[in-house]
Amino acid sequence: MHVLPGKLPVLLMGIVCITEFHVVPFVLQKDPKCGQKVHETNPWSYLNLFTRIVGGSQVKQGSHPWQVSLKRRQKHFCGGTIVSAQWVVTAAHCILERNILEYLNVTAGEHDLRIRENGEQTLPVKYVIKHPNFDPRRPMNYDIALLKLDGAFNFSSSVLPACLPDPGEKFEAGYICTTCGWGRLNENGVLPQVLYEVNLPILNRKECSRALSSLKKPIQGDTIMCAGFPDGGKDACQGDSGGPLLCQRKHGVWILAGVVSWGMGCARGWIDNEKKKYYERGSPGIFTDLSAVLSWIQENMSADLKMKSSTPFCGVQDGKLPDSEGELHFPGSLKQFYQNHQLCVWTLLVPEGNYILLHFSHFDIEPETFCDFDSLSVYSKDNRLLGKFCGGDLPLPILIGSNSIRLKFVSDSKDYGTGFSMMYKALTPHILPNSGCESIAILFEEGVLQSMHYPEQYSNLADCQWIICAPEDHVIKLSLVDLTYQHLF
Structure with a gap:
């Protein structure tokens, strides 16, 4: 994509990496636990913040069973994450169009966008809940929405929910987390047809704020979290709006830590932003921090259950x-x-x-x-x-x-x-x-x-x-008894 001077393209950053997969034993429960999957990746936890991940490859089918594709008349346009059989988390900026429910469908078990594969499930959306603090004029803050599905996904080895974080759960700076989607593999590249994953280190708030303050229009927000490599590089790629940022607990399940929101450019470093022209500057990948909006998510999901059990x-x-x-x-x-x-x-x-x-x-x-x-x-x-x-x-x-x-x-x-x-x-x-x-x-x-x-x-x-108001076929009579008001000359 050609970047014009003075423009802020909505491009989502990530790092494509080669990952060795192995199959672990998997027994599907009737009520499956969240954050578990058939194809596991080797753990990246606590790698040095500046470790470089080189190269890239697509993931195998079923590697991210919580990943969904939001489709506009069968065409993919945003990602999302399954958090229960009837709820999907995505970015609020993905669902701004006025008549979106008329054509919006959610496909789980998706891997190759070109073909219909075994295990795919597609459902329409019953209604959308955007965060009330989301402002389209400042779309980087509170960029999160819930999709209530019109129906329920049947969980299988290729369709499973990710876990929401525990209250107060945070992943420290340097923790390597994973985001995935069907985004571009480089800034001017074509869109891939199969699912890719990217691995990024979490940045601390100070580093995140410093990077965002160097942009032409500095960005601030209560729900922003950053991830990425400060020096950029050719091995970095664009992610996918609305998709997940997943962090794996030590020897444990995968947690939905963030929602892919935006980024300035693709594979651009931000260490020397002050020396660059504004339109050449880069930024980390920007995500909506799930821990900052967790209570809102839980309130709305539980309110829906209460509504079903009572008579409104x-x-x-x-x-x-x-x-x-x-x-x-x-x-x-x-x-x-x-x-x-x-x-x-x-x-x-x-x-x-x-x-x-x-x-x-x-x-x-x-x-x-x-x-x-x-x-x-x-x-x-x-x-x-x-x-x-x-x-x-x-x-x-x-x-x-x-x-x-x-x-x-x-x-x-x-x-x-x-x-x-x-x-x-x-x-x-x-x-x-x-x-x-x-x-x-x-x-x-x-x-x-x-x-x-x-x-x-x-x-x-x-x-x-x-x-x-008077009855039909009647007229209203007004009788002024006294009228005194200020005269203007």
Whole structure:
């Protein structure tokens, strides 16, 4: 790939190595342990940080049974790692496209992309969970996502899960770990059709930060970890976005320590970056540190299990919330994404003679000009649409002149968000003189409206809105009793 001056190509670094394989005894359990495989590699643990690995070759089929290929209409575009029969870990930047679920499939047991081999399994994706702190404008931080499969992989000698790290588990600087994928074998080379693995030493945070600070746009992040050889070399190659960085415990199982994210160039050293032009500088391979996002992964995987064992609001036609006040969090956690193809209905019912105040503290629903894709709608008790909301901005508080309303959430198949959180509260009508200021008041009955503090002066920078609803085939008559406002000349 030709690198233009001033451009930051998303290229993922690695080292291709020749590895001698041997077959170890393997007995497949009904519930197999993670991190075990048929074809083992000779251990590289605790080699000197600057040891050079020369040459390269492809791996044998089954060498990385947790490796998956993310495919767009049967074409490989990113890697991923199996962590359970129904969950795959990948990079968030791999699944940014709006309609990705319409064509995304995950293939396990893949080795040669040109042919269908024995042991391959392909499943569609039910939904995607990107880390809520991932920002496409700064895609190197929190670059991680979970794929919930629509179905489950059948574990075999060629399809097995990798282990997640234990809480607090770290691999020290100099520890040699392995990443694998179908990435380019050199910066301007062609894509291989068979799976390759690359072996890289972990860098300490100081070395990682120093290397990244030498780039034209220095990179910082809470979840970044680095691996690679400082002096680069012709034996280095590009890895594969979304794929695993695997570290083997001493005489033990393989741990998913990181997710392949990005790198500057391929096989470029970074020792003398300051002496190079910006577009010639290199970087280590950059990975998302699994230990930094482990709790988020476990929360979302366990939340899915809890959802299966309980009846959520969306599992029934009408969920009634009859209290005078309360909270509604959908889908249940600010870190959890709602699913596609959902229809969720809640009825808020407060004591007779009271009005309802809605106040939103979190709002993240797929944006669209007319909210025709995903939306939260508010209906009166006689089924009139009072408001329809989507996007990422918090709606103003809503005061509704009725003791009962219905909330309806719908989602399509194209995108997703983290839903909404709101508080609702019963209010008596005597607060109406100040209603509509810093909120929207929706009124159904005949009455009197007054500006804030009337008959005293209203406050500066006030923003007061009232919506008056009348039955069908009626008109609304407004009679001004007193109107005084500031004149501008």
